C-alpha cells in the first residue's frame with residue numbers, strides 16, 4: 001500500500017474520541033457530575049486532526065473551543081454519549097477519554113421542592129461505552145481507553161484493559177491536581193507491557209499518544 005505523507009499519517013482514517021464528563025439529571029434543574037474538564041480529550045482530538053485524521057469528538061458538557069477541523073457532537077448524559085458513539089461508527093480507532101458517569105438516577109419530571117422529603121438518589125449503572133465498543137461487531141481496529149485511578153494505578157489499569165478488551169489503556173493518576181490542570185502523569189498499558197511517561201503538559205501527552213496511534217494504524221494496515 002502507498003504510505004500517507006509522513007506529516008499527515010492519519011489522512012483517510014476516521015478516529016472517534018470521547019471527552020469530558022457526563023451529567024446525569026436528578027430533576028429538570030439538578031444533576032450529578034464529576035471533575036473532568038475535557039481538556040485531555042480535546043487535546044487528543046486536536047492532535048489526531050493535526051496528523052490528518054477525520055476526528056469525531058463526542059463531548060460531554062464542557063466549555064472548551066472545538067479544535068480546528070474536528071467534527072464535534074455535544075451530549076449530556078452517558079446514554080446520549082453511548083448513542084452518539086454508536087452512530088459515529090465505523091471508525092479506524094477510538095480513544096475513550098470521557099469520564100462517563102458510572103450511574104444515573106431516575107430523574108423526577110418536575111423540580112423537587114425543598115419542602116418535599118429529601119429525595120433518595122437511587123443509582124442505576126450506566127452502559128459501559130468502551131466495553132460495548134471493544135466487544136461489538138463494529139469494533140475499531142484500535143481501541144484506547146483511559147483509566148482514572150487514585151491508587152494502584154497501573155495494576156487497576158491493567159485489569160481494566162483486559163476486562164473491557166481495550167487494546168491500550170492510558171492510566172491516569174488522578175490523585176494530584178490533574179482535574180482542570182494543564183499537566184498529566186500517565187502510563188501507557190498495552191499487551192506488551194507498561195510505559196510510564198514523565199509528567200507532561202496535556203498537549204504533549206496528546207501529541208505523543210496521537211503519534212503512537214498513527215504508528216499503530218500505519219504499521220498494521222489491516
Ligand code: CTP
Nearest residue numbers: 096097098100126127128129130145146147148
Ligand atoms: N467508560 C465508558 N463508559 C462507562 C464508564 C467508563 O466508556 N460507563 C470508559 C472511560 O471513558 C474510560 C474507561 O472506560 O476510557 C475507564 O473508565 P473508568 O471510570 O476509569 O473505569 P470504570 O470501568 O468505570 O471503573 P471505576 O470507575 O470503578 O474505576
Ligand code: CA
Nearest residue numbers: 099100101102
Ligand atoms: Ca468510572
